[in-house]
Amino acid sequence: MxxxxxxxxxxxxxxxxxxxxxxxxxxxxxxxxxxxxxxxxxxxxxxxxxxxxxxxxxxxxxxxxxxxxxxxxxxxxxxxxxxxxxxxxxxxLQDLRSTTKSVTGLLVAEAAARGHLDLDAPVLPHLTPDPASFDADWQTTTWRQLLTMRSGLACNDHDAGSPGHEERMYASRDWVAFWLKVPREGPAGAQGRYCTGNAVALGRALESAVGEPVDAWAARVLFSPLGITDARWATYAGGDRVDTGGHLRLxxxxxxxxxxxxxxxxxxxxxxxxxxxxxxxxxxxxxxxxxxxxxxxxxxxxxxxxxxxxxxxxxxxxxxxxxxxxxxxxxxxxxxxxxxxxxxxxxxxxxxxxxxxxxxxxxxxxxxx
CATH class of the missing domain: 3.40.710 (Beta-lactamase)
Incomplete structure (x- = not known):
């Protein structure tokens, strides 16, 4: 280390x-x-x-x-x-910032273990009603590639000039819509880049895969069995969407x-x-x-x-x-x-x-x- x-x-x-x-x-x-x-x-x-x-x-x-x-x-x-x-x-309650991402990772991995999704399958069908309108790189990007920060997008939170930087995403109303428009810098699965947008997109895709809001899924499969009675997620899009990239409070x-x-x-x-x-x-x-x-x-x-x-x-x-x-x-x-x-x-x-x-x-x- x-x-x-x-x-x-x-x-x-x-x-x-x-x-x-x-x-x-x-x-x-x-x-x-x-x-x-x-x-x-x-x-x-x-x-x-x-x-x-x-x-x-x-x-x-x-x-x-x-x-x-x-x-x-x-x-x-x-x-x-x-x-x-x-x-x-x-x-x-403490704002956990990006420790939230690791909680999101567990929630997605558990959904895969329960058969709701395949980590090596394309994630795009869970993010847009029209995946065919995206190029081949987008159509083959998998859940696992997002989970391992290898989306291939020009998104690097440690580079203020990065097109997909989290602060640019936060300034938009629909963070996933913003993320889906970030240009690609290389193929998915290659270079790792720390991108909060990847974790946010995973939350949206998870809701589609399990058929319930992220906070409800988290409460049912993780927090309630652990005896956690007060877990507060941040939201975006006017409170309609759960922020799975940061700001969970425990x-x-x-x-x-x-x-x-x-x-x-x-x-x-x-x-x-x-x-x-x-x-x-x-x-x-x-x-x-x-x-x-x-x-x-x-x-x-x-x-x-x-x-x-x-x-x-x-x-x-x-x-x-x-x-x-x-x-x-x-x-x-x-x-x-x-x-x-x-x-x-x-x-x-x-x-x-x-x-x-x-x-x-x-x-x-x-x-x-």
């Missing part, structure tokens, strides 16, 4: 400092047992070095949390650590549920929620994007330890510091939310993982990441 070195090491030094703090962040306490279905446990009982977590908490508190809003750790199925910059964050504990679901291969508390095949497909590396492997709207990378181990990481990424890290070899889920939108502090979760969380589990991460 490669990061911007100067930014990350500045952050590492920052969170390693401990200054005067109140008693609230002076010592570790086990997360409270709530009536929300989460088992809780003492971190030490799950093999986590509590003193490392305490040092991290003190450092964060002494520097105003560096725009971190929440941080949760789940080990072996139990919530063992919970930190908020203010108490109200625990119950507040509580921190509910975000962590999704990570645990993926870790357990589609199960929650012993009950099957998603198909194991859908989860496995979501986190299987298929394409390359921004220096990382990429699955079905999930980032797939590694933490490199100093003893030569490459620890798999299934990850979501959202602007401002919205992240899930799922490390199957360690039985670990780490969930972060933040407010560092379009700011280098958004990289803080990586620093916390490398400097504190993994060492608390006995894993020293190479400084040459």
């Amino acid at each position: 490669r990061w911007t070195v100067l930014v990350i090491f500045a952050l590492l030094g920052l969170v390693g400092c401990a200054g005067p703090i109140g008693d609230r962040y002076g010592s570790y306490t086990q997360p409270p047992q709530l009536d929300d279905g989460w088992p809780v446990a003492d971190a030490a009982a799950k093999g986590v070095d509590v003193s490392a977590l305490e040092r991290m908490s003190r450092g964060l508190a002494s520097h105003g949390f560096v725009q971190l809003r929440s941080m949760l750790l789940v080990r072996d199925g139990a919530l063992v650590f919970e930190l908020y910059d203010r108490p109200s964050r625990a119950r507040a 509580r921190p504990r509910d975000l962590a549920r999704i990570g645990q679901l993926v870790l357990e291969g589609g199960s929650w508390q012993g009950a099957a929620v998603l198909s194991p095949a859908a989860v496995a497909a979501s986190v299987a590396p298929i394409s390359r994007l921004e220096g990382s492997d990429y699955g079905l709207l999930w980032w797939v990378s590694t933490f490199e330890s100093v003893d030569g181990r490459a620890l798999r990481v299934w990850e979501t990424r959202g602007n401002g510091g919205q992240h899930l890290f799922v490390l199957p070899e360690l039985g670990l889920v780490a969930s972060f939310t933040g407010g560092a939108y379009n700011h280098p502090d958004a990289a803080l979760p990586y620093a916390l993982m490398a400097r504190h969380v993994l060492p608390a589990l006995g894993v020293q991460v190479s400084p040459n990441i």
Whole structure:
């Protein structure tokens, strides 16, 4: 996993400092047992070095949390650590930005597992009543190519001049109609380009394939079985369409549920929620994007330890510091939310993982990441 070195090491030094703090962040306490279905446990009982977590908490508190809003750790199925910059964050809905895309990926993969669609079939018939009016490249573009950000369109959210840039899409009323007019820069299935329009189009196509609105499908197959009672999707087209490319809002504990679901291969508390095949497909590396492997709207990378181990990481990424890290070899889920939108502090979760969380589990991460 490669990061911007100067930014990350500045952050590492920052969170390693401990200054005067109140008693609230002076010592570790086990997360409270709530009536929300989460088992809780003492971190030490799950093999986590509590003193490392305490040092991290003190450092964060002494520097105003560096725009971190929440941080949760789940080990072996139990919530063992919970930190908020203010108490109200625990119950507040957080805008997940592009972590939403990974939720969308699970919803599409599950629809495929249930027979509603074929990931390698053309997606265009689910997006327009007249697919024959589009050229051959469009007519052969598949669900999987959109899920892996290989649409072939001139759409790159990291290039402000890109014709399909998300800000241009947001300025239109019908985002999918905009996306369908984006010029092509190459064949689908070739070069990966990070394009929010791909995820938005997948949401529209998913509605067609399953025969119900995305939010209803999500509630029925994912959120309700997980015990998530308050999930709020953003909309567009005057509120008529669900934004599956960003801005889903969940509580921190509910975000962590999704990570645990993926870790357990589609199960929650012993009950099957998603198909194991859908989860496995979501986190299987298929394409390359921004220096990382990429699955079905999930980032797939590694933490490199100093003893030569490459620890798999299934990850979501959202602007401002919205992240899930799922490390199957360690039985670990780490969930972060933040407010560092379009700011280098958004990289803080990586620093916390490398400097504190993994060492608390006995894993020293190479400084040459």
